[in-house]
Amino acid sequence: MTADPIDQALFPPFDDAAGFDRIRADLGAFLPAIRAVCERHGLAASGLAAFERGTNVVVSNDAGQIIKLFPPFLRHQFEAERLALGRVHGNVPVATPEILREGELDGWPYLVMSRLPGRTLEEVWPALGGAERAEALARIGEIMTAAHALPTGGLESLDLGWDAFVERQIAGCEGRHRRMRLPERLIAQIPAYLASARPLLPTSVIPVLLTGEYTPENLLVTQTGGAWRVTGMIDFADACLGPAEYDLLGPCLFLAAGSAELQRAFLVACGTGIADADLTPALSRKLMALALLHRYSNLGYQVRIEGWESQASSLSALEQLIWPFPVR
Structure with missing residues (x-):
């Protein structure tokens, strides 16, 4: 340099x-x-x-x-x-x-x-049909699996220090969501909710490379034969080392957005060992807790379900709204 x-x-x-x-x-x-x-x-x-x-x-x-x-x-x-x-x-x-x-x-x-060619997935997502959306999410899962399999030697400075990180996030969770203007009725439920989810959170993890950028603004798509395909990924400034599950949140919140079938298309495609039998309320709670604890958590921006604030009377209800498992 x-x-x-x-x-x-x-x-x-x-x-x-x-x-x-x-x-x-x-x-x-x-x-x-x-x-x-x-x-x-x-x-x-x-x-x-x-x-x-x-x-x-x-x-x-x-x-x-x-x-x-x-x-x-x-x-x-x-x-x-x-x-x-x-x-x-x-x-x-x-x-x-x-x-x-x-x-x-x-x-x-x-x-x-x-500079990579293509448009952002954010731009084209509203126009995609169900099959195209499922294919895009499966493709993101494939990319994520490959990234998580990369060696992490030499990247130690990016390690979140997961167990200590979780403790800090729990301690600051209510304050963060108050700053992000989460409804007070939901903020009041955070301590009890996180206590119920605590046994589900990953601990003593073997960290993988998390890009933090599996969001529609940072995924690029190009059109081939009339179909849009994810062909590029940009912006790695939030990359870190931590548990693989931490990377699942962007596609789940921004893209699958309350669709059990789209959640399944993505989660089962990831290399985190999730199978159809794992799409349970316990997984819903685990992911919701991770979403609350994420270092950039801002549910008002990240949850792409229209009118969710009025539909979710509790964090448990919001959990089921976003991750409506089991898939039937």
């Missing part, structure tokens, strides 16, 4: 993480830094466009490259993306970005990556 003394004016000022998020997608604010990266590495600085969504500064050029700037307080995400991409690229049955360059500008680490 190269590091040169660079004028601070390359980067706009901001007071805190919230201030950074407000300007993150403003190409003009980061144009001096982007141009400096392009000049340093001989990249095209034409056709620059900033991506609106995300956590870091992500800009594309017209040469099929992505420049991703990480603010100093998100250096851990740079390390996670760099390590995870180095492990999955070429080793899973889906395209992932290739890291072309990496470096640092005045304390801001960055990556230059190849």
Whole structure:
């Protein structure tokens, strides 16, 4: 990695993480830094466009490259993306970005990556029929299985430290969901609910590589013969090591969204040992507890079932709304 003394004016000022998020997608604010990266590495600085969504500064050029700037307080995400991409690229049955360059500008680490073709699954999901949705979820399960089978040596810095992590998440669970504006009637039930689910949670796990990105915004699809197929996966800044079950939540919440058949299509395709006989209320409770404890849990955004807030009078009811097992 190269590091040169660079004028601070390359980067706009901001007071805190919230201030950074407000300007993150403003190409003009980061144009001096982007141009400096392009000049340093001989990249095209034409056709620059900033991506609106995300956590870091992500800009594309017209040469099929992505420049991703990480603010100093998100250096851990740079390390996670760099390590995870180095492990999955070429080793899973889906395209992932290739890291072309990496470096640092005045304390801001960055990556230059190849840009993948396709549209996000988020864009096309509403138009997909039931069979296409089931095929997409089975495909995601296949990709996930391959990622979980990769060796984790050299990735130890990404380890969540699962048992201690769970204790911290339990301690902060009510506070987090109050900040995320979960209905108070549900927040009040969290301690008892988690106590009931505690024996179901994974413990003393042998960690696998979790990308954290099996969500429709970070899965790319292309159309072949009139059908959409998952062909790419992007954004590995949240990658970590932990139990395989932790990766199941994105597809279950964002995509299967209350359909028992779609949940089955995904869960049985994953390499976590789940079979039809395992699609039980106990599995529903385990996954709901993991969803509550997830480090980025925000059920108001993640649960894609219209009107679920009025339908779920309790966490148990919400659990069955999302994961209506057993499949009959």
